[in-house]
Amino acid sequence: NAGVTQTPKFRILKIGQSMTLQCTQDMNHNYMYWYRQDPGMGLKLIYYSVGAGITDKGEVPNGYNVSRSTTEDFPLRLELAAPSQTSVYFCASSRPGTGPEKLFFGSGTQLSVL
Amino acid sequence: TQLLEQSPQFLSIQEGENLTVYCNSSSVFSSLQWYRQEPGEGPVLLVTVVTGGEVKKLKRLTFQFGDARKDSSLHITAAQTGDTGLYLCAGVYYNQGGKLIFGQGTELSVKP
Numbered sequence: 705n706a707g708v709t710q711t712p713k714f715r716i717l718k719i720g721q722s723m724t725l726q727c728t729q730d731m732n733h734n735y736m737y738w739y740r741q742d743p744g745m746g747l748k749l750i751y752y753s754v755g756a757g758i759t760d761k762g763e764v765p766n767g768y769n770v771s772r773s774t775t776e777d778f779p780l781r782l783e784l785a786a787p788s789q790t791s792v793y794f795c796a797s798s799r800p801g802t803g804p805e806k807l808f809f810g811s812g813t814q815l816s817v818l
Numbered sequence: 819t820q821l822l823e824q825s826p827q828f829l830s831i832q833e834g835e836n837l838t839v840y841c842n843s844s845s846v847f848s849s850l851q852w853y854r855q856e857p858g859e860g861p862v863l864l865v866t867v868v869t870g871g872e873v874k875k876l877k878r879l880t881f882q883f884g885d886a887r888k889d890s891s892l893h894i895t896a897a898q899t900g901d902t903g904l905y906l907c908a909g910v911y912y913n914q915g916g917k918l919i920f921g922q923g924t925e926l927s928v929k930p
Contacts, residue, residue, distance in 0.1 A: 708860070739920075744827060746906060746920040747861070762917070794860050805910075807918065809860025 706730050710795050710810035717785040717817045725780040725813050727795030735798045736778040737762075737807070738770065740791040747794065753778055754800075785817045822909050824921035831897055832929055839892045839924045841907035846887045848910045851918065855904040897928045 711726045729736065734755045739747040749762030753772040767789055769781040778797075782789060793813045798805040822843045831837055841850070849868045853861035865874050867883035867890060874881045878901075880893040894901055904925050908918040 744922055746824075746922040747908075748920075749917060752917070796860070805918070806863050806866070807861075809862070811859050 708795055708797055708808050708810035710793075710813050712813060713811070714814045715816070717782075717815065719785060719787065719817060721785050722781070722783050723785065723815075725782075725793055725795075725815075727778045727780070727810060728776050729778075729795075729797040729808070730776065731797060731799070731808065732775060733797035733799045733808070734775065735800055735805070736772065737796040737798075738768070738778070738780045739794045739796065740764065741794060741812075742791050750780065750793075782815075787817050789815065790817045791815060822907065822919050822921045824905075824907055824924050826924060827922065828925045828927075830927040830929065833899055834896055837894050837897060837926070839905055839907075839926075840889065841891070841909075841921055842889045843909060844888065845911055847890075848887075850883060850887075850890045850907060850909045852881055852890070852892055853906040853908060855906060855923075857903075861904075861906055894926075897926075899928050899930050902926060902928050 708729045737752045738750040741747050748764045750764055750768050751762055751770040753759045756772050756775050759770050759772050772778050795810045796807040798807050825840045851866045852864045854864050855861040865881045870887045871885045872883040878895045882891045904923045906923045907921045
């Protein structure tokens, strides 16, 4: 059972470079999320999507872009990497229902911008 | 922006001890979740509490939702080294469109 798969696991970028963090899920979940996790700060929501073709900003969207062309994939794009974007990034998915959502997380991408 | 605070931020105990982690907010939650995260992995959901005063047990872990639905606690009885990890609470507020807001986490280290 793959669940939520993120690639790459680790990446080092130079200031100003761009990259795409990949996320795919095989659970047919409509909702997908991108979070960043910094030490002592918990998880902050960057962007989320409630279905293919629909995306919306979270708490900390500046410097990032997303797209959702399929149910399975939700890539996160960094256009001009900055040191402040050094963090661990988590993708998550959930299936909306009648009760509270249960998020399934990937194993994360550790990104350093130097 | 509602602030969801966890305490303590760090906790180091010996195997066999009991501990309690707290999650507090000034606003009312519609529901609250507890996650556990191991190094190099994403968070994994432990429990969801919905009703004020609700108590749920998961083996040696006891989760309580405050009567006023503004706070929650996680109590671990007779901690084991396998309980080591980052514990995160996450709340859904009525006016946040159903999105989870995470606390900053409690880093638990259980020493043999």
